[in-house]
Amino acid sequence: MNYRKISQDKLIGMYTTMVRIRQFEDTVYLLFLQGEMPGTIHLSQGQEAVAAGVCANLRKDDLITSTHRPHGHAIAKGVSLKSLMAELFARKTGCCEAKGGSMHIGDIDAGMIPAIAIVGGGIPVATGLALACKMMRLDRVVISFFGDGASNSGAFHEAVNMGAIWNLPIVYVCENNVYGASTRVNKVMKIKDIAERSSSYGIPGKVADGNDLFSVYEAAKEAILRARQGKGPSLLEYKTYRRGGHSRSDAGRYRPKKEKDFWLAKDPILQAREKLIQMGILTSEKAKEIEKKVKEEIEDAIDYAKKSPSPEPEDTLTNVFAGSKV
Amino acid sequence: MRKLTYAEAIREAIGEEMRRDNKVFCIGEDIGIEGGFGGAFGVTQGLSEEFGHERILDTPISEAGIAGAAIGAAIMGMRPIADVQYGDFIFIAMDQLVNNAAKLRYLSAGKIKISLVVRIPVGATGRGTQHAQSLESLLAHVPGLKVVCPSTPYDAKGLLKTAIRDDNPVMFFEHKLLYGAKGRKETIDVSMDVPEEEYFIPLGKADVKRKGKDITVVGLLRTVRTALAVAKRLEKEGIELEVIDPRCLVPLDEETILQSVKKTGKLIIIQEDNLFAGWGAEIASLVSEKAFDYLDASPKRVGPPCTPVPFAPVMEKYYVPDEENLIEGVKKIMG
Numbered sequence: 001m002n003y004r005k006i007s008q009d010k011l012i013g014m015y016t017t018m019v020r021i022r023q024f025e026d027t028v029y030l031l032f033l034q035g036e037m038p039g040t041i042h043l044s045q046g047q048e049a050v051a052a053g054v055c056a057n058l059r060k061d062d063l064i065t066s067t068h069r070p071h072g073h074a075i076a077k078g079v080s081l082k083s084l085m086a087e088l089f090a091r092k093t094g095c096c097e098a099k100g101g102s103m104h105i106g107d108i109d110a111g112m113i114p115a116i117a118i119v120g121g122g123i124p125v126a127t128g129l130a131l132a133c134k135m136m137r138l139d140r141v142v143i144s145f146f147g148d149g150a151s152n153s154g155a156f157h158e159a160v161n162m163g164a165i166w167n168l169p170i171v172y173v174c175e176n177n178v179y180g181a182s183t184r185v186n187k188v189m190k191i192k193d194i195a196e197r198s199s200s201y202g203i204p205g206k207v208a209d210g211n212d213l214f215s216v217y218e219a220a221k222e223a224i225l226r227a228r229q230g231k232g233p234s235l236l237e238y239k240t241y242r243r244g245g246h247s248r249s250d251a252g253r254y255r256p257k258k259e260k261d262f263w264l265a266k267d268p269i270l271q272a273r274e275k276l277i278q279m280g281i282l283t284s285e286k287a288k289e290i291e292k293k294v295k296e297e298i299e300d301a302i303d304y305a306k307k308s309p310s311p312e313p314e315d316t317l318t319n320v321f322a323g324s325k326v
Numbered sequence: 327m328r329k330l331t332y333a334e335a336i337r338e339a340i341g342e343e344m345r346r347d348n349k350v351f352c353i354g355e356d357i358g359i360e361g362g363f364g365g366a367f368g369v370t371q372g373l374s375e376e377f378g379h380e381r382i383l384d385t386p387i388s389e390a391g392i393a394g395a396a397i398g399a400a401i402m403g404m405r406p407i408a409d410v411q412y413g414d415f416i417f418i419a420m421d422q423l424v425n426n427a428a429k430l431r432y433l434s435a436g437k438i439k440i441s442l443v444v445r446i447p448v449g450a451t452g453r454g455t456q457h458a459q460s461l462e463s464l465l466a467h468v469p470g471l472k473v474v475c476p477s478t479p480y481d482a483k484g485l486l487k488t489a490i491r492d493d494n495p496v497m498f499f500e501h502k503l504l505y506g507a508k509g510r511k512e513t514i515d516v517s518m519d520v521p522e523e524e525y526f527i528p529l530g531k532a533d534v535k536r537k538g539k540d541i542t543v544v545g546l547l548r549t550v551r552t553a554l555a556v557a558k559r560l561e562k563e564g565i566e567l568e569v570i571d572p573r574c575l576v577p578l579d580e581e582t583i584l585q586s587v588k589k590t591g592k593l594i595i596i597q598e599d600n601l602f603a604g605w606g607a608e609i610a611s612l613v614s615e616k617a618f619d620y621l622d623a624s625p626k627r628v629g630p631p632c633t634p635v636p637f638a639p640v641m642e643k644y645y646v647p648d649e650e651n652l653i654e655g656v657k658k659i660m661g
Contacts, residue, residue, distance in 0.1 A: 097435040104433045113401060114433035118425050124391050125426055128398020128406075135351070135380065135404060155421070158391030165386070319436035320470050322493035 006217065008281050010056060012290075014213055015276060017052040018269050020294045021072040024081065027298050028071070028088060028102075032248055037088050039101045042069040046211070046243035049268035050175050051076035053216030054143055057224045063111045063129050064143040065122035068103045069242075070115035073145050079107045085301035091308035097319070098311045119180070120153030122146060123172065127159040130170035130233075141227045142170040149180025151194045160235065164201035167232040171223040174235065175210060177242045178263075182254045195237035203233050210238025211268040214275065241266075327519040331506030333369050335479035335520055336445075339486035340370070340407060342524065344377055347405065350490055351381040353396055354409025354445075358382035366411040367447060367505050393419035393444065397427050397495075400442040405490055412457045413446040413499070427495040428470030439493040443486070449501040449548055449598060450635045450646050451512060458635035458642075460599035462546065465497045466575040466608075472496040472529055473575040477504070477550035480520050481573055484527030492529065501547040501598075514551055530577035534586070538566030541656060542586040542593045544609055545571060549596040549647060556652045565656065575605050583609060584617050591622035594655050596647050601629040628655045 025043045032041055044051070051072035055064070058077070066073040074084055079095055087094025087105050094100070095107045096114060103117035113129070116122035126144030133140045150156055151174055163170050174194050178185055191197070198205025204226070208219040216238060223234035241263035245252040252260075276282035330338065344350045356363050357370040358379055364371025374382035385392050389410055396406035410416050416423070423444065431438050446465075450458040466473045472494050476482035482500070489496040503514045535550055536557050545553040550571045557567035568586050572579055587593050593613050595606035610625035628647045636642055 095435065096433045099435075100433045106434070108401070108434055108437045113438065114430055116426060118421055121394075121421050121425055124394020124422055125398040125401070127391065128395035128400070129402055130398070131395050132399040132402030132404045135399070136402065154418075155390045155394065158386070158388035159394060161386055162388060162391045162395060319432050319434075321472070322431060322436075322439045 004279070011276060011281055014052045014056045014217065015272050015282065016290050016294065017056070017076050018048040018213065018272060019290055020081070020297065021048040021051060021075045022269055023291070023294050023298055024075060024084070025071055027302070029244070038090050040248050041088075041102045042247050043244050044069050044072040044242060046263065046268065047175055047177055047240045048072055049213040049216045049272065050173070050210045050238045050240060053213050054173055054220040056217060057220045058111070058141065058143065060111060062141045062143070063113070064145060065113055065126040065129070066106065066115040066145050067119070067122060067147060067150070068115070068117035069147070070103070070105050074105045074112055074115070077110055077112045079105065079110045079112055081297055081301040082304040083107065086305040086308050089305040089308070090310065091305050092311045092315070093304070093308040097315065099319075120146065120150040120155035123150065123156050123159040126170060127163045127168060130163060130168035131166060133169050134166065139228055140169065141224050144170060144172050146172070146174055147180065148174060148176040148178070148185045148194060149183075149188075150174070151197060152188055160201050160203075160233070163233040164203045167230065169227040169230065170233045171220065171227055172233060172235045173220070174237045175240055176237055177240050179242070179246070179255070181246045182250070184254075193237055195235055198235035201235075203235060205235040205237070207237045207239065210240030211266045211271060213268060213272040240268075327521060329517045330479045330483075330520040331517045332479045332482055332500070333367060333505040333507070335483040336369050336486055336500065337371070337373065339483045339490070341373060341376070343487055343490045344373070344381060349403060350405045350407065351383060352407045352409060353383045353385060353392055355385055355387055355392070355411055357409050358384050365409050367502060367507065369445070369505070370409065389415050389418035390422055393422035394426065396442050396444070397422055397430070397440060400440045401430065401438055405441045407443045407445060407490065409445050411447070413448040413461050414456050414459050416444070416446055416461065423465075423471065423495070424468050428468050432470060440495045441493045442495040443489050443498050444495070445498050445500060447500050447502045449503055450642050451502045452637075452639065452642060454637040455634040460597075462499050462575055463599045463604040466605055470495065471576065473499070474529060474573065475499040475546045475575065476573060477501075477545070477547050477571050478516055479518050481527060481533065481571070483520055484525050485529065485573060487524075488526045488529055496529070499547060503548055514548065516551065527573070529574050530579050531574075532570055532572045532579035532582035534568065534582065535571050536567065536569040538568035538590070540566045540590055540592065541568065541659060542583070542590045543567050543569050543652070544583060544593070544595045544606070545569065546575075546597060546605070549598055552647065552649055552652060553596055556649050556656070559649065560653070560656065565660070567656070580612055580616070584613065587613050587617045588620045591620055592659050593621070593625040594652070594659060595625070595627045595629070596652050596655070597627070597629040598646055599629065600632050601627050602632045604629065623659050623661070626655050626659050628652050
């Protein structure tokens, strides 16, 4: 694969997105531990390459659906950091006006519907978005992000089959991070690769290294192009690993140390940085600059969130129905 | 004017709206297959010939997929009409309807509209327990879903046209015995004159199906027929029932019910949905809270026991509230 075909701007852009996701989540985790943020969080540290590499192939008007672990997807799709941070702080200026919290972030104006926190539940909706794109003769593409656990749900089967029979402009992107909550993937499926499931639906399936930004990008590029050309869906499986626990309260004691060490050494950001430096596109100084710039963005977002008003209690009553109050 | 059955009125509403707006489409199992059924109850019969298979979209047996796909399409501005064959099958789609259709607007700062109609056939019709349930109370309990329950062809057409144009998810309940299927002896013939000119019925507007001064009877779907039949019988005994058909549970026309009870002082609800935590309890509570001083007797509910719907005709007859059950209720409330 000739990575030099990818423009420098795009490569630096993807790298910056990864750094932005990592810093956002590291920061948010601290804020939660310090008790500054309410609710719970599901973090995706270690999976940044998937969000960044897939979304770098999308247009603003393309659409994504996400899961209970949506921060990376939202940031990569371009939902503003300020509105994300404000949502996590439960402020009125949040992307869901403080009605969603971490598990439901999204902004349709940025091409991301509110994240769907029922495992597998977003896959049929994504399929419907793609159905409409086809019926409306739009050349937009939909990405359905979900995890290894979701691929065992009935919703996955129903939706991917529909996407396949109707040849819809969608890419089903499975982030196999090895665990569904605390359950290891090999305990709940006999196949080695979730991508194999594509053969049940007669669509292409591909496994790629989800911790290698370049592999992610290339696999997504091909599948997205195929979808945009009206050739139908694909199932991509990205092998990756979440560095932290399932949620805020999970220390991840069920994970063997050897396994964890293996994956921590395969950190997607460090790998991408090394490769970009080798390619002469990035230097250590430039990498530091990027980190500094992103840190400022995140500080700005926190500042914005903290200065934003809380919703009024009665705001509970709005936006239940279109065209009328409760 | 011409007479239409309930099924024909629904089909006509779908056809008119599809002709007017190419965003409207039907999605469901067995709805457009040539030589097939036109949906489980013939409602979409013939529509694929006119509108083609892209807009009368046949699906795999995948209720979660159907509902999810319809929701996704609605987010994009399409106006899907999803068909789930028997209402009982909707449980497979429940995650989509309850967690997504009902909530995505709320979560989107009001930016998303889910203009979706789900057609849900309900009612006990001799088919046993998983093809018989009445689910209107269950769905009325979910904030974010509208619930419509027409009892006549006229109402079905006018309400469905409004529902299709509504920017919210509308659960559109149809009673299977009202469709007017020929050759089925249990079918209830409700065919009636339906205007050829276009008309709409707003959601949340009850209809007084019969005026009367003595007792307010609230029914829905099939039980409106039962109430009207009883009203006719009791007329001879000098008891005047006022029969109210809310037509929608969400939004509910509280005012029409309260006005009626303020006049009659007595309230009976008759429902095919089992009584415990059902919609009738909601109406009884509404009246108790807002018209208590007008009541001459405590509100009464007539409806099925809290059991699955049984198969044996004798048991099904016992289960579904009939004219005799309502008359018993009337006698009790009259003291």
